Amino acid sequence: MARDQRKAPREDFNVLVDHRTYRLRPGTVQPALDLYEQHGFTAQVKHLGKPVVYMFTESGELNTLVHIWAYEDAADRTKRRAAMQADPAWKEYLKRNAEAGYLLEQTTKLMIPAKFAPIAR
Numbered sequence: 577m578a579r580d581q582r583k584a585p586r587e588d589f590n591v592l593v594d595h596r597t598y599r600l601r602p603g604t605v606q607p608a609l610d611l612y613e614q615h616g617f618t619a620q621v622k623h624l625g626k627p628v629v630y631m632f633t634e635s636g637e638l639n640t641l642v643h644i645w646a647y648e649d650a651a652d653r654t655k656r657r658a659a660m661q662a663d664p665a666w667k668e669y670l671k672r673n674a675e676a677g678y679l680l681e682q683t684t685k686l687m688i689p690a691k692f693a694p695i696a697r
Contacts, residue, residue: 591695592653593628593687594645602639604678605632609641611676616669623660628695639680646695650686 600608609632621627628644647653660666673679689695 590648591646591689592649593689593695594647594653595685595687596643596645597683598641598679599637599681600639600641600678601680604676605639605641607676608673608678611672611678612669615672616666619663619665619669620660623656623663623666625656653686 624645628646630643631641633640633642645653647656
């Protein structure tokens with residue numbers, strides 16, 4: 577196929593990935609998931625869209641949650657996260673989550689997918 581007949585790269589495959597890992601106190605994964613589902617999920621999805629994944633460990637490093645969000649770029653991430661942080665429903669979830677005391681450690685990595693393994697938005 578001639579070079580000019582190839583499809584141009586799709587812009588929606590160029591994303592910034594926010595990879596978050598949370599280590600929780602033993603025995604608190606299900607209560608943490610329940611709390612998030614009841615009080616955090618709707619507010620978060622309202623601003624960030626659906627997560628690429630939201631998972632918990634079955635084996636290996638137990639008591640771990642991982643969720644991944646995709647953004648157009650750093651500016652999009654900043655804008656969406658600022659709107660979420662200002663949302664009273666999200667603030668209420670953060671308060672309930674802090675009071676529950678499930679979280680031991682959080683790690684956040686901003687990543688870019690390799691061109692041969694794009695993430696569609």
